[in-house]
Amino acid sequence: MRFHTHAVLLIILLLPGIARAEIPENKIKLGFLDDASALYEHRTPRSAEVAMEMAIEDFGARHAYLDVESHKDNTARPDNEPGMVRDWLDKEHIDAVIDVAASAAALPISDMLRQHNRIFVVVNLVGLGFSGSHCSPTTLRWGASPAALSSSLVSVLHQDGARRWFFISADQPLDQAVERTARAAITGLGGEVVGSINPPLGTGDFSHDLMQAMSQKPDVVAIGETGKDLQTLLRQAMRSGVASGPKMAGLYVQQQDVAGMLRDAQGLYLATPFYANRNDASRDFARRFTHRMVAAGPTEIDAEVYSATLALLNAMDAVRSVDGDKIMSALRKAAIPDPLLGTVTVRADGVAAHSIYVVRVKRPDQSLKPNDDYEPVSTVAAAQAFTGPGQPGCPAGPSR
Structure with missing residues (x-):
């Protein structure tokens, strides 16, 4: 009887839902903010949101035991973004935030997520301010800097x-x-x-x-x-x-x-950092994206959002945790073979470097x-x- 009990326990521990119990309820919650200002409306604010959705779907196809939930807002303004993220953390228990549109909001959001040991992924040009004393151990600067x-x-x-x-x-x-x-x-x-x-x-x-x-x-x-x-x-x-x-x-x-x-x-x-006709992987991504967006092709930021989301989710799965310090450690351990940007290396300062x-x-x-x-x-x-x-x-x- 004792042998059978141990065997049953071993089987239970190998089940995906149990093996990854450090991720609460096997659910990952991502927040996403974007810019809907008139000057950039030709880019369609929803495009980066679609890119994130594609990454979540592609990840989910290989990791069915994890449920990834997204919280989105494309009415980003400097005055409302920090409050929105604070509500996400306090009420929705968000696990990471991907991008913000307003530079003025980026540093307070980065500090807020650092205090909660949660990842902040910077894709858009707000990355200008994240260096030296403003560098955060839980901020991942995935977007190519100016x-x-x-x-x-x-x-x-x-x-x-x-x-x-x-x-x-x-x-x-x-x-x-x-x-x-x-x-x-x-x-x-x-x-x-x-x-x-x-x-x-x-x-x-x-x-x-x-x-x-x-x-x-x-x-x-x-x-x-x-x-x-x-x-x-x-x-x-x-x-x-x-x-x-x-x-x-x-x-x-x-x-x-x-x-x-x-x-x-x-x-x-x-x-x-990306263009649609560079190789087979980028062409396939552009084809799928264009189908979703009804003829609008992906921008470089769209590709970076897809790439960052996929890398983040893979790291969360690898460490079986949503803790920012563990995720950053995993991302830095080895070069990441990214399908759109090529080989990506995450430096000690959180910068994702690539060709x-x-x-x-x-x-x-x-x-x-x-x-x-x-x-x-x-x-x-x-x-x-x-x-x-x-x-x-x-x-x-x-x-x-």
Whole structure:
């Protein structure tokens, strides 16, 4: 009888639901916040939400014993995001939060999740503030930083002979920060910034700015604009003939910014962590995503959200816990073979480092199928793209 009892206990311990009892009720709760502001509405706020849903479904297909529940809100504003996350933690017992749209809300949310020993995954550009004393041991910076993108772009164009740069960057903190990282990369390589202009957000006429840029005879006009302003500037640059002179380079461009306007965006250089036509895995993801979004292809942020969600869930499953410190330790242990970004290594400071791809927007006659907007120019290795300190002295850990 004793033998049979031990055998039954062994069988019970091997059952998935019991073996992973450290995850309460075998349920993982993820929170997701996104930006629905008018300037970026062409990107469709729901797109990143769909990417997260796809990752949850793909994970669930291989881990049926775990139930993943998502809490979403795409009406993100700096004044309501921290309160929303606090309610999620106190009332819904959320296990991780993926992304926020507002930079002003990111640091308090990061600290809040650190105190609860829960993971905060940063994908969007709010990652600008997470270094040095602001580094958190439970914040995972999965999105490619402006420094990684701009330094990769500058490096590749410098190798191609670009020495003189002129900036047109929106008069906004985020755009100015992106420009500063590019300036540092240019001067570090011995290049020269010959001018800069900062039009206000929502500018409808960039003709004066473009003429001022041309007067300085730059090798590159670097554009620190996003969304509708980027599209307006590219359209006016092409139709005025400016785009046929110096190289045009976008400091932070999403594929959906240029999709459908290849005639005006053709020839634009940019750096990206993902593009849809890079390999079979990215093409399959883009095909499935496009089917879900009814013809809209994935942006780079969408791919990063999918990638981060999948990596997070796999780590939770591996350690059988939702504790942030355990999850971060698991993520750092070995390189992650990511289907969309390539090999990802999580550094000691929580930065997910991977290759960056410098591409050029195709001419309309070169784009032969949906999501086929970029031609590859160069691949920048993770060690070159993600420079800076790997151990910036994060706080010791969760407070509870």
